[in-house]
Amino acid sequence: MRxxxxxxxxxxxxxxxxxxxxxxxxxxxxxxxxxxxxxxxADLSQIAGRYPAPPGEPASLGMELSGTVVGSxxxxxxxxxxxxxxxxxxxxxxxxxxxxxGVGLVEAxxxxxxxxxxxxxxxxxxxxxxxxxALVHAGASGVGLAAIQTAxxxxxxxxxxxxxxxxxxxxxDAGADLAIDTSSGSFADAIESAWGESSVDVVLDxxxxxxxxxxxxxxxxGGRIVFLATMSGARARLDLVQLMGKxxxxxxxxxxxxxxxEKAALxxxxxxxxxxxxxxxxxxxxxxxxxxxxxxxxxxxxxxxNENTGKVLVDWSR
Numbered sequence: 001m002r003x004x005x006x007x008x009x010x011x012x013x014x015x016x017x018x019x020x021x022x023x024x025x026x027x028x029x030x031x032x033x034x035x036x037x038x039x040x041x042a043d044l045s046q047i048a049g050r051y052p053a054p055p056g057e058p059a060s061l062g063m064e065l066s067g068t069v070v071g072s073x074x075x076x077x078x079x080x081x082x083x084x085x086x087x088x089x090x091x092x093x094x095x096x097x098x099x100x101x102g103v104g105l106v107e108a109x110x111x112x113x114x115x116x117x118x119x120x121x122x123x124x125x126x127x128x129x130x131x132x133x134a135l136v137h138a139g140a141s142g143v144g145l146a147a148i149q150t151a152x153x154x155x156x157x158x159x160x161x162x163x164x165x166x167x168x169x170x171x172x173d174a175g176a177d178l179a180i181d182t183s184s185g186s187f188a189d190a191i192e193s194a195w196g197e198s199s200v201d202v203v204l205d206x207x208x209x210x211x212x213x214x215x216x217x218x219x220x221x222g223g224r225i226v227f228l229a230t231m232s233g234a235r236a237r238l239d240l241v242q243l244m245g246k247x248x249x250x251x252x253x254x255x256x257x258x259x260x261x262e263k264a265a266l267x268x269x270x271x272x273x274x275x276x277x278x279x280x281x282x283x284x285x286x287x288x289x290x291x292x293x294x295x296x297x298x299x300x301x302x303x304x305x306n307e308n309t310g311k312v313l314v315d316w317s318r
Contacts, residue, residue: 094264
């Protein structure tokens with residue numbers, strides 16, 4: 001079978017297809033013929049040598065896919081810890097999701113990583129409830145747009161940020177009540193102007209150091225800030241008096257490194273609580289671009305340059 005081999009020279013990405021043996025599923029796993037795989041920022045970190053696959057998982061790139069189960073033909077999408085950017089991939093049975101009615105097989109590759117990450121961090125970690133308020137940073141990313149939709153689907157209000165004015169419309173289209181351009185002013189001031197002081201229950205933050213002070217400023221008493229990446233840096237000054245006064249919680253979260261049983265439990269909850277939203281059309285996948293596997297370098301380049309609005313996919317059917 002073929003799989004992607006991707007390297008970077010500074011800001012320039014190269015991708016080639018290399019031949020290798022088809023993986024063999026073990027007990028509790030299935031073999032999936034891949035229709036499409038999703039590109040994530042975690043892929044870029046792995047290419048840079050900063051984010052290896054967990055021990056015992058495939059070392060090659062790719063953390064989400066869609067396709068058909070070999071032997072049964074079942075249409076599925078799935079979360080994997082590695083090996084997704086290939087013609088065939090082994091998937092633990094507990095991490096499989098059925099492709100919802102009305103979603104194409106290729107497009108379904110945009111569901112697992114983005115929507116499971118959004119659900120994990122807003123609900124399981126952040127405790128977002130109906131009537132609550134959420135702040136989603138990097139709202140035009142795949143995870144960001146999934147988080148906006150998920151929060152609205154659960155009956156919460158959402159503020160979302162972007163550094164690119166041209167992406168503001170996408171935040172509103174996804175359901176954001178407040179769409180904020182952080183290149184033109186303080187997101188914290190914008191939220192306080194619209195919602196009042198200390199009004200946000202859960203913050204979903206992949207930005208890191210740059211946004212922590214503003215997150216604390218808008219956070220409600222007892223609120224939660226969930227960090228899932230550090231795009232602006234990993235070290236920040238923290239006002240401990242403010243943290244204690246608001247009885248706030250800072251939560252670090254990572255999906256890839258969780259055990260297979262943890263991921264299976266998350267997938268079961270998601271399948272029950274969120275997946276029906278795709279069939280009712282309350283939720284939708286947001287595709288930025290789809291790239292043939294033979295020209296996948298452009299997919300990684302687009303992600304690295306922050307040009308995408310929504311998910312970037314690699315199509316293995318062409």
